Amino acid sequence: MxxxxxxxxxxxxxxxxxxxxxxxxxxxxxxxxxxxxxxxxxxxxxxxxxxxxxxxxxxxxxxxxxxxxxxxxxxxxxxxxxxxxxxxxxxxxxxxxxxxxxxxxxxxxxRSRPLPFEVAEQKGSLLPGEDLRLRYRYLDLRRTEMSNNLRFRHRVIAAARRYLDGAGFVEVETPTLTRSTPEGARDFIVPSRITPGSFYALPQSPQLYKQMLMVGGIDRYYQVARCFRDEDSRSDRQPEFTQLDVEMSFVDETDIQGLIERTLASMWKEIYGKELPIPFPRVTFYDAMHHYGTDAPDVRYGLELNDVTDIVERSNYEIFHRVLSKGGRVVCMNVKAEYTHATSADDTMVGRNEVDRLIEWAKGQGMGGLTWMRMIEGELTSNIVKYFPDDVRAGLIERLDAKEGDLLLFLAGSEIAALKAGGELRRKLARDLRLLEGKDHQFVWLVGCPLFQRDPLTGQLETFHHPFVRPDGCLGEGGDDTCMGGRSYDLVLDGSEIGSGSMRCHDPEVQRQVFRLLGMSDEKIESDFGFFLEALSYGAPPHGGIALGVDRLVSIMLGTESIREVIAFPKNKKFQGLMDRSPAPVEESRLAELQLLSLAGDEEE
RNA sequence: GCCCUGGUAGUGUAGCGGCCUAUCAUGAAGCCCUGUCGAGGCUCCGACUCGGGUUCAAAUCCCGACCAGGGCGCCA
Missing domain, CATH: 2.40.50.140 (Nucleic acid-binding proteins)
Incomplete structure (x- = not known):
């Protein structure tokens, strides 16, 4: 042709x-x-x-x-x-x-009908609204940018496949029609025709299957796996998404982390022609929360948080005392002078007006406000500095390493609220002060996460990651099992979690103990996970793995605003396919054979 | 479930109580033009999301709905 x-x-x-x-x-x-x-x-x-x-x-x-x-x-x-x-x-x-x-x-x-929007890139012609792009996605994909995005994505996945294949990994497909289990995200449910009243679930991830592949002796598994979670979407979350899923037997966390580092390094080499420095830095969960205010720290810039509760509790500042009397904490960030004293008309300056705006912003974050002090002529100055005795000010200067012109920002509240707001403040300032311009991508491993956490409302014990993480110690041997650490590790890229993995419970008794600590009855454990515990009881090898979010990884590498830019046919915020207009009603006769007619009746009116 | 932002010709926008018979660009339709490359010139077509309200007067202000996006909750 x-x-x-x-x-x-x-x-x-x-x-x-x-x-x-x-x-x-x-x-x-x-x-x-x-x-x-x-x-x-x-x-x-x-x-x-x-x-x-x-x-x-x-x-x-x-x-x-x-x-x-x-x-x-x-x-x-x-x-x-x-x-x-x-x-x-x-x-x-x-x-x-x-x-x-x-x-x-x-x-x-x-021939083509007149176009709903322009496919040819034109100077000054901005993109149409996203709903229109999704409605006519096939035209949107003809645009060079989208075409390049999909081709880039392909190269990322192909590079990973090449490396893992060379390292002896076997790509195995796992089922899409699976059993619904109680843990984790909400499942998408698929009714069974042959067994009316029973349902499959679409997999949230191939977690149980890949573990059973380890029991089955596959030893090194990977899959470019489609996963489904019926939870509300975000710019980096879609109801269906793709993971690079990996599992290995007879390894510990350094083997998995090293493998992923080498996989990404070979990807970097192929795609950017650059060496990716490995190993990646490790940050503990504790340090991430206390210095970055998030479990997905972006370490490419400073503005770290410092807990100064022990210093400011000796002040006479009523606002702090009120918070501290309720067991709260005060965290402080030093915005260095080079950020605050940029050329006067520059929009990156943090002057008094900007501080006022930050105070308003902090209120919007659920904080009572934001306290500030500025280092001028060797002294901390601000409208409230009189409440802070000399030794308190000296303590702050020392801990924050405050130098001339530096701006100290304080957030007070419950520990988690103050740290999270501090983390958001970091991100906001990094954006406003353009601290990220020209920075290379930076991976870090987040390690040392707890095995469990408590639901702040119900007090119910929950897993921090998922119930299959191997505890970092022996459960039930004295001490508080709810404070047990987990042998897990998250991969963070530029402040976004793009991977999560762990050593698994290969001992069925350990796995059973975890389920029990989560409040599951023995009957519930048996009915939901009996098959899995049974598998572990037939000589499951020690194993572990990880899954990387392919959509997020590609999106960050390309710098796109949302992962929809790197997915050929994404859903909109309401999970609708605007092109094929899914989801859609089906004929009553089809509902009837699924015994779902009673639900169809609710559609009336 | 909640919060925020935005809805103006096919598309992207301006206008934000009276100068609106609504701007500009692009597009579509038609005409002219022999070296362009986002060709150019001319003509013409085409819009205030919907429903209430305030007002002498509403694209503009208020309330509600709908639609889209961002976020919170949620996402083991």
Whole structure:
């Protein structure tokens, strides 16, 4: 159908008879000579209808009438000779811009209706609304940016596959129709026709299957796995998403972490041609929370938090005392002078007005407000500094390493609230002060997470990650099991969690103890996880693994605002497929055979 | 469930109580033009999300709904 692609022709091809096929992206009719930019996945080539240079008048008339009949984004093929462009009209921006194809014959392969939005990139023409892009995703994907995003994603996944294959990993597919288990996110439910009243769940992840592959002796498993979670979406969360899922037997956490580091390093080498420094730094959960105010720290810039409760409790500042009397904490951040004293009109300056705005912002974060002090002529100054005795001020200066011009910001509240607000403040300032411009990506491992946490409302013990994490010690041997650490590790990239993994409970008794601590009855354990515990009881090897969020990883590598930019056919915020208009009602007869008719009746009115 | 932001021609926007018969660009339709490459020139088409309210007067202010996005909760 074609002899070359639209990105292929060079001066080497001069004089050759070629056939190209593609979409008509632009056309320029000069009232005699007609230029078309013919585009396909590989590039754009200028093809020319030049009637004066043609001898066959019948052919001229045929082409003239043909070119009147279709518009932009119609699909045509042209046959003609590769020739040099007229001297001085070469297009240096286009790899094919030295040459053009002189059209001898052309064929309309398919016409396009007038477009709902412009596919061709144009200066100053902004993207249409996202709902329209999703409604006509196939047109959106024709845009170079989207096309590049999907091709980039492919290279990321291909690089991972290549590395893992070379390291002896076996890609195994696991079921999509699975059993619903009580733990974790809300399941998507699929009714069974053969067993009416019973349901499958779409997998939240292949967790149990990959562990049983380890029991089955696969030893090194991976999968580019589709996962489903019926929880509300975010810019980095979709109801269906893709994980690079890995599991290994006879390993400990350093083996898994090393493998992932090497996989990502080889990916970096292939894609960026750069060395990715490994090993990645480790940050403990405790340090992450106390210095970054989040379990997904972005370590590419400073502004770390410091707990100064022990210092400021010796002050006379009523606001702090009120918080401290309720068991709260005060955290402090030093915004260094180089950030606060930028050129005066610059929008990165943090002057008095900006501090006032930060105070308002802090109130919006659920804080009572925000307290500040500025280091001027060797002294901390502010409207409330009189409540802070000399030794308190000296203590603050020392702990925060305050230098001339530095701005100290204090947040007071319950420990978790103060730290989380501090973490948000860090992120906000990094954005406002443009601290991230030009920074390389930075991976870190988050380690030392607890095994359990308590629901702040119900007091119920919950897992910090999931119930299959191996405890970092022996359960039930005195001490408080609820304070047990877990042998887990999260991979964080630029302040986003992109992976989570752990050593697993391969001993069925340990696994059973974890379930019990979570408040599950023996009957419940047996009914929901009996099959799994049984598998562990037949010689399960010590094993562990990790899963990386492919959508997030690719999105961060490309710097896109949301993961929808790196997914071919994403859902909108309400989980609707705007292109195929899913979800959609089904016929009653189909509900009937699933014994779901009673639900259909609720649709009335 | 809650909070925030936004809904103006096919698309992207301006306007934010009377200068609105609503701006500009792009697009579509048509005409002109032989070297452009986001071609150019001319003509023409086309919109205030919906429902209440305030007002002499509403695209503009208020209330509610709907739609979209961001966030909180949620996401083991």
């Amino acid at each position: 074609r002899t070359h692609t639209c990105g292929e022709l060079r001066p080497d091809h001069l004089g050759q008879k070629v056939t190209l096929a593609g979409w008509v992206r632009f056309s320029r009719d000069h009232g005699g000579v007609l230029f078309l930019d013919l585009a396909d996945a590989y590039g754009t080539t200028q093809v020319v209808f030049d009637p004066e240079a043609m001898e066959d008048r019948a052919a001229v008339e045929g082409l003239e009438s043909l070119f009147k009949t279709f518009g932009r984004e119609s699909v045509i093929s042209v046959h003609g000779i590769v020739r040099n462009r007229v001297e001085g009209t070469e297009d240096a921006r286009n790899p094919t811009g030295q040459v053009e194809v002189f059209i001898e014959t052309a064929e309309l392969l398919n």
